[in-house]
Amino acid sequence: MGVLKEFKSFAMKGNVLDLAVAVIIGGAFGKIITSFVNDVLMPPIGLLLGNTDFSNLRVVIKEGSEAVMNGEQIVSPAVAEVAIKYGAFVNTVLDFLIVAFSIFLVVKAFNKMKKKEAAAPPPAPPAPSKEEVLLTEIRDILKEKK
Template structure:
């Protein structure tokens, strides 16, 4: 049972839980950005570039062919197309750029907030009991004179 206890303490450390939350949120954020790029951003860009759909852009190295059948017997098996799909790569680069910029802006906002907090002057520490007592004695002595 020692291993289970050690694993539980490891898995429940603050950094591990924070990392797990960050990975889940990052995955969801990545899906949102991918949808934004594929469904909102790229269609107008493709339209401006002559109706090109980037997700379908490719260079075919070897054309594929369908299977040739003679009844139920396969005469020639199907051959898959060999292609360089650079359109998908362009979409992925745009996705990455948008995600990187969004993360940059979030980090910049966090740093700005931290700088504002650091710039605020700290409240002076409360006087110690000795200082309070000495000031009372000083005030009493002033009143007697």
Template sequence: MGFVSDFKAFLMKGEIVNLATAVIVGGAFGKIVTSFTNDVLMPPIGLLLGKVDFKNLKIVLQDGTPAVLENGTEKVPAVAEVALNYGAFIQTVFDFVIIGFCIFMVLKAYEKTKKKEEAAPAAPAGPTQEELLTQIRDLLKK
């Protein structure tokens, strides 16, 4: 039972819950950025570059061949095309740059709030335990 309770305590730590939340939100944010890149950003860029669809940019190393059917049965299997899909790579790089920029902006805002917290004057410290005990002793002497 010790292992199960230790594992439960580990999962319930605040850092783990925060990390899980960050992974879920990050995944959703990644999908949003991918959609933004593929559906909003890249089409105008492709249009400016001469009606280029970046998804279709590739260097074919070996053409694919379709399957040959004879009497409903496959005689020669299909061979997949071998290609370097550099257009998909360009879109992935755009995704990375956009996500990196957004994370940079969030971290800059976080650093500003931290600096404001550090710059805020600390509340005046009350008397120490020794000072309080000294005052109580003095009052008791009177």
């Protein structure tokens, strides 16, 4: 039971919960960015480049073929196309760049806030209490009398 308790202690730590929330939000953010790139950003770019749909851009290495049938008997099986899909790769690279830039902006803003906190002057020491002021005056008077 020691391992089970240790695991429960580990799983209930705040950092693990924060990490889980970050992963879930990051996954959702990734979907938003993918939709932004595929549905908002790439169509106008494709239009500017002559109605090009980037997701369909590819270099075919070997043409595919459908199965040839003779009734129920397969004469030659279907062969899948072999292609380098560089258009999908371009979309994925744009996804990555947008996510990386977004994270850069968040980290930059966070560092700027931390720098402001560090640069802020330390608070002034509190003013002495009435008793301390009175004792200081008494001390000064006693010094003068000597």
